[in-house]
Amino acid sequence: MARTKAILIDITKCIGCHSCEAACKQLHGFPQDPEPRLSPTAFTIVETHDDRFVRRMCMNCQDPACASACLVGALKKTELGPVTYDSSKCIGCRYCLVACPFNVPRYQWSKLAPLVTKCDMCFARQAQGQPPACVEACPVQASIVGWRDEILEEAQKRILFDSKYVKHIYGSDEVGGTSVFFISDVPFEKLGFTTLQAQPMPVLTANALGDIPTVVMVGGGLLAGLYWITNRRKLVALAEAEEAAAASGKGKDRHHV
Amino acid sequence: MSKFRLPKLTFWRTVVTVIFIAGAYAAYARFFMGFQRSTNLVDSQPWGLWVGLGTLCGVGISAGGFAIAAAVYLLGFERYRPVVRAAVLLSFLGYLSVCTGMMYELGLPWRIWHPIFMWNRRSVLFEVSWCVMLYTTVLALEFSPSLVEKIPFVRLRQFYLKWHHHLLIGLVLVGAVLSSLHQSFLGGLYLLAKGKVDPLWYSPYLPTLFYLSAVPAGLSATIMVVYLCNRSLNARVDPRVLAEMSQIIAPMLYIYALLRGIDVATHGAAPYLFVWREETLLFWFEVSLFVIAPVLLLSRAKVRNNPNALYGTCAMVVMGFMANRLNVSITAFQTSSGFYYVPKWTEFALTLATVTAAGVAFYYAVKYLEILPRSVPAKNWMTLHPANA
Numbered sequence: 001m002a003r004t005k006a007i008l009i010d011i012t013k014c015i016g017c018h019s020c021e022a023a024c025k026q027l028h029g030f031p032q033d034p035e036p037r038l039s040p041t042a043f044t045i046v047e048t049h050d051d052r053f054v055r056r057m058c059m060n061c062q063d064p065a066c067a068s069a070c071l072v073g074a075l076k077k078t079e080l081g082p083v084t085y086d087s088s089k090c091i092g093c094r095y096c097l098v099a100c101p102f103n104v105p106r107y108q109w110s111k112l113a114p115l116v117t118k119c120d121m122c123f124a125r126q127a128q129g130q131p132p133a134c135v136e137a138c139p140v141q142a143s144i145v146g147w148r149d150e151i152l153e154e155a156q157k158r159i160l161f162d163s164k165y166v167k168h169i170y171g172s173d174e175v176g177g178t179s180v181f182f183i184s185d186v187p188f189e190k191l192g193f194t195t196l197q198a199q200p201m202p203v204l205t206a207n208a209l210g211d212i213p214t215v216v217m218v219g220g221g222l223l224a225g226l227y228w229i230t231n232r233r234k235l236v237a238l239a240e241a242e243e244a245a246a247a248s249g250k251g252k253d254r255h256h257v
Numbered sequence: 258m259s260k261f262r263l264p265k266l267t268f269w270r271t272v273v274t275v276i277f278i279a280g281a282y283a284a285y286a287r288f289f290m291g292f293q294r295s296t297n298l299v300d301s302q303p304w305g306l307w308v309g310l311g312t313l314c315g316v317g318i319s320a321g322g323f324a325i326a327a328a329v330y331l332l333g334f335e336r337y338r339p340v341v342r343a344a345v346l347l348s349f350l351g352y353l354s355v356c357t358g359m360m361y362e363l364g365l366p367w368r369i370w371h372p373i374f375m376w377n378r379r380s381v382l383f384e385v386s387w388c389v390m391l392y393t394t395v396l397a398l399e400f401s402p403s404l405v406e407k408i409p410f411v412r413l414r415q416f417y418l419k420w421h422h423h424l425l426i427g428l429v430l431v432g433a434v435l436s437s438l439h440q441s442f443l444g445g446l447y448l449l450a451k452g453k454v455d456p457l458w459y460s461p462y463l464p465t466l467f468y469l470s471a472v473p474a475g476l477s478a479t480i481m482v483v484y485l486c487n488r489s490l491n492a493r494v495d496p497r498v499l500a501e502m503s504q505i506i507a508p509m510l511y512i513y514a515l516l517r518g519i520d521v522a523t524h525g526a527a528p529y530l531f532v533w534r535e536e537t538l539l540f541w542f543e544v545s546l547f548v549i550a551p552v553l554l555l556s557r558a559k560v561r562n563n564p565n566a567l568y569g570t571c572a573m574v575v576m577g578f579m580a581n582r583l584n585v586s587i588t589a590f591q592t593s594s595g596f597y598y599v600p601k602w603t604e605f606a607l608t609l610a611t612v613t614a615a616g617v618a619f620y621y622a623v624k625y626l627e628i629l630p631r632s633v634p635a636k637n638w639m640t641l642h643p644a645n646a
Binding site: 065067068069070071072073074089090091092093094095097098099101103105106107109110111112113114115194196201202204205206207208209211212215216219220223224226227230233234 | 288289291292293298299300301303304327330331332333363364365366368369371372375376377378379380381382383384386426430433434437438441442445446447448449450451452453461464
């Protein structure tokens with residue numbers, strides 16, 4: 001895979017100023033009222049856990065569950081890293097909401113032509129070499145952006161050289177890795193982070209989908225074989241009846257009547 | 258003949274009318290006020306009654322068509338032939354209601370054709386959508402002779418039926434394979450929700466479990482429908498045929514129970530089996546209704562050979578099956594979503610109206626077409642002249 005972009009969020013640095021929220025809302029033209037949770041008009045929000053601030057946004061997974069779930073391919077992992085949503089393809093099945101292990105996508109329940117909404121790491125801006133709006137707005141660099149390998153290295157450096165950090169980079173291997181990393185001095189479970197396996201989510205369905213050819217070949221073959229036997233039996237029974245009829249001296253074509 | 262008479266106001270007509278009026282209002286609410294006003298769905302419970310009852314139960318209960326068709330046409334179980342048309346019609350109407358359900362279940366139903374051109378082969382839902390599209394077509398073709406044979410034009414009728422006869426075995430075979438695929442993939446949809454689905458229902462074997470539970474449920478529904486037609490629509494199907502069909506259901510439920518048991522024991526669900534909580538209670542409700550009671554009842558010849566008792570037992574299987582699908586799609590998400598989803602009345606109304614429409618269609622089909630052997634022959638309502646019949 002080509003080099004992809006990633007965001008590092010250092011929870012120890014966040015001062016809870018909500019500038020990222022405001023910048024995000026401004027960029028997308030949403031009303032500026034602060035919201036407590038992610039919503040169709042809040043792609044990132046800052047949660048307060050005691051005296052820590054945790055920013056929530058789409059993790060833009062390396063192998064996203066949503067993109068594998070989407071039957072029309074509206075959700076896509078781009079070469080650059082962000083997971084984008086093509087609203088013109090979406091049919092509104094909401095399987096992405098069911099699939100996302102981070103419960104990120106939001107649906108426009110109140111609209112008559114509702115779409116799925118989520119952060120796409122400012123794909124349009126990043127494609128032009130600009131940082132995501134939220135990162136740019138952060139006054140204390142609690143969020144930084146860069147190439148994923150370099151950002152990961154930076155995160156490793158921080159947790160290695162400063163003993164206050166929990167020795168884990170959230171997002172480094174959760175569900176096969178994400179494009180948003182968190183480092184913290186408070187255990188992640190206490191900050192509302194879900195504990196997830198390292199296996200990418202799409203693997204769970206890939207195995208089942210891989211069985212299709214087997215089901216078609218074995219199932220179809222078996223049924224065809226059984227039909228052949230059934231049909232053959234019928235023919236044999238017919239021929240036998242004919243013989244029996246001929247032997248008993250009755251009309252040859254009697255069974256046709 | 259030209260005299261217009263008001264239809265009689267019977268009990269069932271009243272019920273059906275009330276359901277349709279409620280359904281019409283619910284449809285209005287869904288399309289002109291949106292999901293928020295017509296459902297109780299939220300982001301953490303994005304699939305509710307329409308998916309759980311409309312789609313999952315609808316597809317599952319319609320599994321009888323492919324099973325009976327395969328038994329009769331491919332495996333040579335000739336004694337089930339009298340019910341094959343009823344089974345196919347039941348499935349066909351079941352799939353039509355599922356497709357109708359999609360129209361209000363999808364957020365943007367006018368794009369329902371998108372999966373035909375926009376492919377994602379990694380998506381279980383993509384495979385399901387294709388299987389359902391193809392299988393509904395197969396069912397339409399399997400059912401078509403019932404209508405075509407009523408066409409008053411002899412040559413056209415014979416031409417169609419001749420070709421149909423040549424293709425039938427292929428259709429049934431394709432139908433069986435397509436059904437097996439999507440019946441199991443409906444369970445496969447939930448594989449991706451690992452961590453959200455309660456351990457009592459999450460399993461890597463969800464596809465197999467969905468398949469193994471759909472077939473007995475579909476057969477039970479077929480038995481129920483034929484029983485009702487015998488009772489109220491002058492159908493004359495030997496009750497022994499139904500009794501014999503029911504003999505297959507018990508072993509199927511055994512196999513299902515065995516796999517489910519092994520699965521519960523080996524996938525970390527065991528600690529949840531005897532905990533005092535709603536999920537566990539609903540789990541035992543489901544298991545006793547779908548597996549334990551029917552297995553005990555169906556193993557008794559007295560039950561199998563008594564049409565009323567058989568009907569009741571089959572009703573248990575169908576309701577237990579529905580409990581399973583609703584548990585997987587709703588109950589199992591309760592804890593993880595932190596939201597107690599109770600469907601809005603409009604959700605019930607719309608699904609109920611859809612199913613009722615299918616029921617009404619079935620009623621008239623049995624009345625006017627040659628679906629089941631009958632004591633009184635069907636009216637030749639499309640035949641122009643007796644000589645053409």
